[in-house]
Amino acid sequence: MSKNTLKFRSIWISDLHLGTSGCQTDYLLDFLKHCDADHLYLVGDIIDGWALKRSWFWQQSHNDVIQKILRKARKGTKVTYIPGNHDEGARQFLGLMFGEIIIKDEVIHTMANGKRFLVLHGDRFDGVVQCAKWLAIVGDRLYTITLKLNHWFNRARARLGLGYWSLSQFLKHKVKSAVSFVSNFETAVAAQAKALGLDGVICGHIHKAEMREIDGVLYCNDGDWVESLSALVELQNGELRILSWQKLFSEQQAELIHLYAPHSPLFEGITT
Numbered sequence: 001m002s003k004n005t006l007k008f009r010s011i012w013i014s015d016l017h018l019g020t021s022g023c024q025t026d027y028l029l030d031f032l033k034h035c036d037a038d039h040l041y042l043v044g045d046i047i048d049g050w051a052l053k054r055s056w057f058w059q060q061s062h063n064d065v066i067q068k069i070l071r072k073a074r075k076g077t078k079v080t081y082i083p084g085n086h087d088e089g090a091r092q093f094l095g096l097m098f099g100e101i102i103i104k105d106e107v108i109h110t111m112a113n114g115k116r117f118l119v120l121h122g123d124r125f126d127g128v129v130q131c132a133k134w135l136a137i138v139g140d141r142l143y144t145i146t147l148k149l150n151h152w153f154n155r156a157r158a159r160l161g162l163g164y165w166s167l168s169q170f171l172k173h174k175v176k177s178a179v180s181f182v183s184n185f186e187t188a189v190a191a192q193a194k195a196l197g198l199d200g201v202i203c204g205h206i207h208k209a210e211m212r213e214i215d216g217v218l219y220c221n222d223g224d225w226v227e228s229l230s231a232l233v234e235l236q237n238g239e240l241r242i243l244s245w246q247k248l249f250s251e252q253q254a255e256l257i258h259l260y261a262p263h264s265p266l267f268e269g270i271t272t
Helices: 025-034 049-054 060-074 088-093 127-131 133-159 167-174 176-195
Strands: 006-013 035-042 078-081 101-103 107-110 116-119 200-203 210-214 217-221 230-234 240-244
Touching: 025 035, 025 060, 035 060, 035 107, 035 230, 060 078, 060 101, 116 176, 176 200, 176 210, 176 217, 210 240, 217 240
Parallel strands: 006 035, 035 078, 078 101, 116 200, 200 217
Antiparallel strands: 006 230, 107 116, 210 217, 230 240
16 A cells, blocks of 8 residues: 555445536545545445436546546455435346446445444435425536536636635525425434434435434435535544545645544544
8 A cells, every 4th residue: 555545444435426517526536546445335426317318428537437446346445336316227236246346225334343334325315306306306407507606616716726615515504495404314314223223324415524423323424526525434443534635635745644643634523
């Protein structure tokens, strides 16, 4: 392992939305280059089938992401792919393996410290997706427009020497109904893990990286790679942390080993 590689026991990433202009492939490829793990979980919405049905968008960098993941699997990383609603077509292949990658609907992951976590995308706890898919698709199109505005906005910020800022996340945090939806979603997912007698749950879907206790269960969301540019990682002792990659991307010459220290601003939270 290179001295510039962070080694984790497990990594969870989701909501890459490959096949859309919103996918931050530069950040994602940089993350995959500098991070390794024994277990890599792809927690849904990896390829955006909804968007690709509307119009074809696929750049070389999107191929590079797929190849990078396949290469990790060939080199011994145990890669598990859990489809979400945007890549729901992959659910017809549950239980099969493709290029050393196993496809599962959900799994239970045991941490190094013995704690057990349910891992799933989370879309089945989204009432809009389940009961009014047409409304979810309309919302997805509006979201895509917001991401395009966000792209041009951040290009202007970059010219001014300013860092990345998410317009869509800002709007979601300001809209009361969106805040209520997120809270209800988190509670429902945590309740499922508690009903199964597990210690926690790890999901994606809502593009909001989070780690907090809900009714005795540790709720973890690994975020996304269009807005938060985040992942959830398990350290060798079983501790979980949210890793925000945008804080590192602009500082490639910095020593990653130093950033791996527990006090590093690279990490947003930690279990106890």
